[in-house]
Amino acid sequence: MDPLVERYLSHLRAERNASPHTLTNYRRDIDRFGRFLLPRAGAAEPPWKAADRSLIRQYLAELNRASLSRASVARAVSALRSFYRFMVREGALAANPFLGVTGPRREKTLPRFLDVPTARRLMEAAAGDDLLTLRDRAILETLYSTGMRVGELVSLNVGDMDLLGEVLRVRGKGNKDRLAPIGREAVRALAAYFRVRGAAAGRRAPAFVNRDGGRLTALSVRAVVGKYVRKAAIEGKVSPHSLRHSFATHLLDAGADLRAVQELLGHSSLSTTQVYTHVTAERMKRVYEKAHPRA
Numbered sequence: 001m002d003p004l005v006e007r008y009l010s011h012l013r014a015e016r017n018a019s020p021h022t023l024t025n026y027r028r029d030i031d032r033f034g035r036f037l038l039p040r041a042g043a044a045e046p047p048w049k050a051a052d053r054s055l056i057r058q059y060l061a062e063l064n065r066a067s068l069s070r071a072s073v074a075r076a077v078s079a080l081r082s083f084y085r086f087m088v089r090e091g092a093l094a095a096n097p098f099l100g101v102t103g104p105r106r107e108k109t110l111p112r113f114l115d116v117p118t119a120r121r122l123m124e125a126a127a128g129d130d131l132l133t134l135r136d137r138a139i140l141e142t143l144y145s146t147g148m149r150v151g152e153l154v155s156l157n158v159g160d161m162d163l164l165g166e167v168l169r170v171r172g173k174g175n176k177d178r179l180a181p182i183g184r185e186a187v188r189a190l191a192a193y194f195r196v197r198g199a200a201a202g203r204r205a206p207a208f209v210n211r212d213g214g215r216l217t218a219l220s221v222r223a224v225v226g227k228y229v230r231k232a233a234i235e236g237k238v239s240p241h242s243l244r245h246s247f248a249t250h251l252l253d254a255g256a257d258l259r260a261v262q263e264l265l266g267h268s269s270l271s272t273t274q275v276y277t278h279v280t281a282e283r284m285k286r287v288y289e290k291a292h293p294r295a
Helices: 003-015 020-040 053-065 070-089 116-125 131-146 150-154 184-197 218-231 240-253 258-265 275-291
Strands: 167-171 177-181
Touching: 003 020, 003 070, 020 053, 020 070, 053 070, 116 131, 116 218, 116 240, 131 150, 131 167, 131 184, 131 218, 131 240, 150 218, 150 240, 177 258, 218 240, 240 258, 240 275
Parallel strands: none
Antiparallel strands: 167 177
16 A cells, blocks of 8 residues: 555545545545556656656546546546645645646536425335334435435434434534434334334434444445335435435425525535526426426
């Protein structure tokens, strides 16, 4: 392992609170560029010094030939720009060759979301009074009721939940806490789950646990959602993030203020939330074209 890379990843983990997913992707992007540089580095020590604008252009062309998505190429450029900035700051390099290098524009894709009847059908697919089914219903209802990210859901502790006040304390990106209101159906599902789970769940215990009592992982939650998507016979790819998209879209459809939705989602920038206005605009256009006699 290159000590520079390890120091950089430790910096991301400790100082920027990067998620494991981000660290894995950045390591992959840096390793890939390192493999590209090695046969071209000559006597450069460390080999990262060999990078210049010409080699960077060659590398981006190689990524394009590999049919990577524009989002993947953009992330690779961002990861390498940040890595080189770190090396300059640490005194390992004199200048950052990625300064001013921009990745491709990301494709603007509208997020996948469920309509209200389909979302209801998904919730109701988790029907049963055994512990695991009650847990799964609580997971589905909480994701849809709060719009939280799957990583935020699995990090919830019992003490983060105020079911009487109908609010959860959510730790979002950058360790920023926010309060997330929860609806009656989610409160009912959570209360049923904890009633059967018992009082052994202390305030610091994970809110959602596996069969062995350990904290659920994001992968496990995706499997839970997939299970009930199949059971409800919902077509297409539906993930926990689809429930986050559905939450935001349904709020805006019902007239919610965009800035309020931004706060509920934990977005730092309003521009991130604005993608949902495109969703609602497209839906309104389809309704208009279907319903207006002279559309």
